[in-house]
Amino acid sequence: MFDLKVINSVLEQLESERGIPKEKVLEAITLSLAAAYKKEYGKKGQIVRALFDQDSGKVEFYQVKIVVDRSKVIMEDEVDDQNIEEMNEEDIRVRFNPEHHILLEDAVKMKKDTKVDDEVIFPLETKENYGRIAAQTAKQVIIQKIREAEKTSVMLEYGQKEGEIVSGTIQRVERGTIFVDMGRAIGIISYEEQIPGERFKQGERVRSYLYAVEESPKGIVLKLSRSHPKFLCKLFEIEAPEIAQGVVEIKAVAREAGSRSKIAVKSNDAHIDPIGSMVGQRGVRVSTVTSELGGEKIDIIEWNDDAAKFIEESLSPAKIESIKINAPENRAEVMVNADQQSLAIGKGGQNVRLAAKLTGWKIDIRSEGANKPEAKEEKEVEKVEEKTEVEEKSE
Numbered sequence: 001m002f003d004l005k006v007i008n009s010v011l012e013q014l015e016s017e018r019g020i021p022k023e024k025v026l027e028a029i030t031l032s033l034a035a036a037y038k039k040e041y042g043k044k045g046q047i048v049r050a051l052f053d054q055d056s057g058k059v060e061f062y063q064v065k066i067v068v069d070r071s072k073v074i075m076e077d078e079v080d081d082q083n084i085e086e087m088n089e090e091d092i093r094v095r096f097n098p099e100h101h102i103l104l105e106d107a108v109k110m111k112k113d114t115k116v117d118d119e120v121i122f123p124l125e126t127k128e129n130y131g132r133i134a135a136q137t138a139k140q141v142i143i144q145k146i147r148e149a150e151k152t153s154v155m156l157e158y159g160q161k162e163g164e165i166v167s168g169t170i171q172r173v174e175r176g177t178i179f180v181d182m183g184r185a186i187g188i189i190s191y192e193e194q195i196p197g198e199r200f201k202q203g204e205r206v207r208s209y210l211y212a213v214e215e216s217p218k219g220i221v222l223k224l225s226r227s228h229p230k231f232l233c234k235l236f237e238i239e240a241p242e243i244a245q246g247v248v249e250i251k252a253v254a255r256e257a258g259s260r261s262k263i264a265v266k267s268n269d270a271h272i273d274p275i276g277s278m279v280g281q282r283g284v285r286v287s288t289v290t291s292e293l294g295g296e297k298i299d300i301i302e303w304n305d306d307a308a309k310f311i312e313e314s315l316s317p318a319k320i321e322s323i324k325i326n327a328p329e330n331r332a333e334v335m336v337n338a339d340q341q342s343l344a345i346g347k348g349g350q351n352v353r354l355a356a357k358l359t360g361w362k363i364d365i366r367s368e369g370a371n372k373p374e375a376k377e378e379k380e381v382e383k384v385e386e387k388t389e390v391e392e393k394s395e
Helices: 004-018 022-041 081-086 104-110 132-159 229-239 274-279 281-292 307-314 338-345 347-359
Strands: 047-052 059-068 101-103 119-124 165-174 177-181 186-189 205-216 219-225 248-256 260-267 297-302 322-326 331-336 362-367 379-381
Touching: 004 022, 022 047, 022 059, 022 132, 059 104, 101 104, 132 205, 132 219, 165 186, 165 229, 177 205, 186 205, 205 229, 229 248, 229 260, 229 281, 248 274, 248 347, 260 274, 260 307, 260 347, 274 281, 274 297, 281 297, 297 307, 307 322, 307 331, 307 347, 331 338, 338 347, 338 362, 347 362
Parallel strands: 059 101, 186 219, 260 297, 331 362
Antiparallel strands: 047 059, 059 119, 165 177, 165 205, 177 186, 205 219, 248 260, 322 331, 362 379
């Protein structure tokens, strides 16, 4: 019935070029043949299955009947207008269909150990004119199944890359959304996931963080981000082998994409300087990351289990005079000299805002001259939900 050379060639091509296993395609072929046979020659309720022999190219068809108990079905002689009216609404029995069911008492005559819900198989005649219409139906189902198999393959491939940095080519920019050609799927960088001020041209290569793989009616969609805090982490992981090896650990990240970030690191080896590992010789590592992020400033500080010391470090480059910790309220009052106040707060409150986000503490900045009303200036940053682990950015 089939040209085996063509079939085997297609199977090998799909497996090598698209990563679709031969078994998936063979299953699609078998299902499509059964569907086409039933459509042209089958009866209502009939279960038809096909067996495709890959060695000979021949197809055999079978009818499957489900074994049922007489007490669990409504027989034809029970179905008349009077009986239907008398039947209880809670009657869960199904109507017996001789094309779909076979009674247990009949099934055991063919096979003694047959049980209810078993399947009994009957061979069907292979029609001589199983032709054009059936073949067309089979072709359509095969294409559909191949698409489904390919979709599963793509989901598996990119599912393994979720949480990693991937690269692709800019396909187009539409209404602020960047569409990236990833090869077997399309990646999307929404406006919110872009670094403010960045501009890309069609055909340009771009790296981004793959934070979600989703299935849509149009295919697999890869959700990409360049503003995600973990994009920053993964870039440093590429540049600093100490992070990939687990010697240096990124404990917390606070990021305002395109502007400034603070990153807290800890060394698990007393002989390794965590900040030096991130910066690299002559600042080459941090410069590479900064360049990828369009000039984003990155403050690298050392993680400290002591809350007061950690908060002090997080407010760098400002110099701190003293810190009062209010643990029950998760609040810290930081005293600075008047000339350090604006530095501690930062332009638009950015420095203290990032520090609060990095540490998970509410931070009040006060200057030494706060006792004078005209000199008093207080800035409070509300606690940010992100704790001292690497920030999980909401989608």
